[in-house]
Amino acid sequence: CITQQTYRDFKIILVDDGSTDGTAETIIKHYPDIVILSGDGNLWWTGAMAKGVDHILPIAQDNDYVLSLNNDVTFEQNYLERLLQTSQQYGQAIVGSLCKDVIPPHDVLDAGITMRWYKYQYGQVTYDVTKPAAEAVDTISGRGVLIPVSVFKRIGNFAHHSLPHYGADYEFGFRAKTAGVPLVVDYGAVVYLKNDLTGFRPTARVLSYREEWCRLFSIKSPANVIVHLKIIWKHCPHLGLTLFNICYFIAGNLFIASKNTLLYTLQLCGLRKSSS
Incomplete structure (x- = not known):
């Protein structure tokens, strides 16, 4: 998906955290322009993201962006172009994606995250097909999000030491909003998620x-x-x-x-x- 984008001025950084399925070798053979950063298998999500950001910051300009992507999503050819336009429209905002299930009828899984701190209750913005974006969000998912480089320089990297896997994207979003960075979910930038591909998600049965x-x-x-x-x-x-x-x-x-x-x-x- 990323190599077929209508917007072409970008560099791909792949963090390969100790994979054993030939991922790195295949990328080197077919996509020699992609930069591969290697881990030892213990980076998890946050460590991998932080490693990529650490590589980018010394060479990036303040008007550059970081697109955070998981390997379990797909998206359309104008995806990156939409995110860039929306970030600039909302004043260098962090821009998340509307998340839908990859399986038809493509149910909406995430239209924007809200937080009610009393009793620590996460919620969802009600998806409104007539609106271009959700602005009343409190944090944002990292499965497909565009972040201005200037935000990292302002508030720091992902919290990989304290939150090695789950929660670090939400924590970063809370930190950014506290610092006054706009958070937006662009309903025209859709990621299709292969749901339940990773992670431990118990079913409704009684657990052992x-x-x-x-x-x-x-x-x-x-x-x-x-x-x-x-x-x-x-x-x-x-x-x-x-x-x-x-x-x-x-x-x-x-x-x-x-x-x-x-x-x-x-x-x-x-x-x-x-x-x-």
Whole structure:
């Protein structure tokens, strides 16, 4: 997708974090102009993004941009052109993408993220097909987002030390908004997501003891409690609300984990039918 864009003035940086499927060799053979940065397999999402940004900043101008892309999305040929136009239109904004499921009928998965800090509740902007963009967003997903280089120079890189995988894109968005950087989701710039391709996403069934532990603490889990507690501590606007949210969040997860553990134990004892 990226090599077929209508806007051509860009350089591709690929962070290959220890892949063993021949990715680097194939890229070198077929796309020799692509810059490959190698990792040891322990960069995860945030480390890979930070490594790419660190490579770019010394050679970039203030009017350059960084396009963050995951490997599980596709997009149209005018995608980059749209993002650039929208960023300039909104005053060097960070511009996210409308995210749709790659499988027809292409349901909308992300039209803009909102945050209600009381009880730490993420929400979604209601998608309005008549509007060109969503402006009332509180943070932004990193699966397809254009970020002015000037923003990195102003607020710093992705927080790869404290948030190695999940949560770092949201944390960066919160940090940028606090610094006064406009956040916009362009409804004309669509990424099509291969949903559930990566990560640990439990189904509605009762989880085993190990699966429940992974839900709470795995680096691959979007529900990782450490990640969310770090975001609450760093970005919740008031100390009293911060402490309330921490207690509320911990209590809620303890309840869910206890309930799931009890139900799974009953299943093992034959006192409850399996939900699988």
